[in-house]
Amino acid sequence: MHISEGVLTAPILVTGAVTAVSGVAVGLKSMKDCQIPKVAIVTAALFVAALIHVPLGPTSVHLVLNGIAGIILGWQVFPAFLVALVLQLLLFQFGGLTVLGVNVVLMATPAIICYYLFKSVFNLSRQQDSTYLLGGAAFICGGLAIVISTLIMAGVLMLAEDSFLQLARVIIVSHLPVLVIEAVLSMLVVVFLLRVKPQLLEEF
Amino acid sequence: MMINQEFAEGSTWVHKLDPRLKILMVVMLAIIVAVGESMPMLIQAVLLASFFIVAAKLSWKKVLKRLLVINFFIFGIWIFIPFTYPGTALFYLGPLTASYEGVIYALRITLRSNAIMLAMIALLSTSEMTSLLQAMKQLYIPEKLIYLFFFVYRYIHVIADEFSTLHNSVLNRGFKPRTNLHSYRTYAYLVGMLLIKSYDRSNRVYQAMLARGFKGKLYIRDNFSISVSDLLVFSATVVLISWFIMIEVGLIII
Structure with missing residues (x-):
């Protein structure tokens, strides 16, 4: 999910950049040297996974997975998305250079919210076997991440220009199916990870 | 996967330009273009970016293919903005009215995105990713x-x-x-x-x-040198960007 170049106004671009830089700074500060390969390779996996197209009726949608990214990476998700978006920009010409900050905020803010949400449920459920509870939390996180990202995108577009209202509506409606798919996929991925390799969810 | 560096293979002066200067040039150009409103300035920015593409001898076919992605998004803007932007009527499409201001607005977005993308393809894609990383390190990232x-x-x-x-x-x-x-x-x-x-x-x-003895530090080879011709290109770009700024703030009226 991203906004293209040349659409937003200077105040929004600057606000986005400043917010993104602060988030990246927090992420980098909390990232120990020994974690760099781990964060990087998981980021690469999420980058590749986001290229998967999942069938949906007659069309297909590609995965976003920022909920899962937040759950696994925590605050490292800011530097991770910055790197991923720069690579998307250089390799596929997705997004844009001046909107990089806004796009990082758009992807990483919901991820951080999911991180705290999932972490609190995780700590709550340490005692008993709670695959269902954590699966449910992941379901909510996956959907919520898309909701927040879409709302930020629509809001930012409308701040830039009032007549984007119609476009913003279309964006919100077209992300409803994505929301459902992300919620289901996030739940299934987290349940799978809990069964096969729970350390992955505890590490960061 | 479409991850390749085909544009990085070449030996024109654009390819040989110091990556640090390339990054600075792209960033400066992107900023003025992204916030600029003046139509003559935006057109000249597209021309400047296209000049770099031509100078780098990149295949236009491949460049246009890469531009397709952003223009697909921009197409979405063209569907909505001319009809929802308030202003004097330009033409009618059934019950919808396209405003002159809306068309200008959409055109501006089109020029902006294409100018920045062209500049990025011409200047950044013509360097190896490793050189760009080296350059970023020296630019205090x-x-x-x-x-x-x-x-x-x-x-x-x-x-x-x-x-x-x-x-x-x-x-x-x-x-x-x-x-x-x-x-x-x-x-x-x-x-x-x-x-x-x-x-x-x-x-x-x-x-x-x-x-292998990793101690929390990676050693990235840094052996850049800025040649006289690099400086010449860089100064010319800075002059042009200043010219763009002057057009933008209305010091020069074309």
Whole structure:
């Protein structure tokens, strides 16, 4: 999910950049040297996974997975998305250079919210076997991440220009199916990870 | 995967330009173009960016293919903005009225995105990713971020291969993607397996790095030198960008 170049106004671009830089700074500060390969390779996996197209009726949608990214990476998700978006920009010409900050905020803010949400449920459920509870939390996180990202995108577009209202509506409606798919996929991925390799969810 | 560096192969002066200067030039140009409103300025910016493309002798066919992605998004803007932007009527389409101001607004967005993308393709895609990382390091981007970038870039290819192995094995077992829970579960397990394999790989990579004496520092070769012609190109670009700024603030009226 991203906004293209040349659409937003200077105040929004600057606000986005400043917010993104602060988030990246927090992420980098909390990232120990020994974690760099781990964060990087998981980021690469999420980058590749986001290229998967999942069938949906007659069309297909590609995965976003920022909920899962937040759950696994925590605050490292800011530097991770910055790197991923720069690579998307250089390799596929997705997004844009001046909107990089806004796009990082758009992807990483919901991820951080999911991180705290999932972490609190995780700590709550340490005692008993709670695959269902954590699966449910992941379901909510996956959907919520898309909701927040879409709302930020629509809001930012409308701040830039009032007549984007119609476009913003279309964006919100077209992300409803994505929301459902992300919620289901996030739940299934987290349940799978809990069964096969729970350390992955505890590490960061 | 379409990850390649085909534009980086070449020997024109654009390719040989110092990557640090290239990054600075792209950033300066992107900023003035992204916030600029003046139509003559935007047109000249597109021309400047196209000039770099021509000078780098890149194939227009491939460049246009890359521009297709952003213009697909811009197409969405053209569908809405002329009809929702208030202003004097330009033409009618059934019950809808397209405003003159709306068309100008959409045109401005089109010029902006294309100018910046052309400049990025001409200046950044003509350098190897490793040179760009070196240049970023010298431009005071935090080292940790550069290591992270380096590792992600290094492993995307590996992980993409891993994914296609997993994907092929699923397809070989007769999996047909459809809109049902079974398909979604299969995709979720694919993603989960990819994450686990990557996580395990990262542990092996880190242990291999420690075994080779890694002490929390990567040594990136930095042997750039700015030649006289590099400086000349850079100054010319700075002059042109100042010219753009003067047009933008209305000091010069064309």
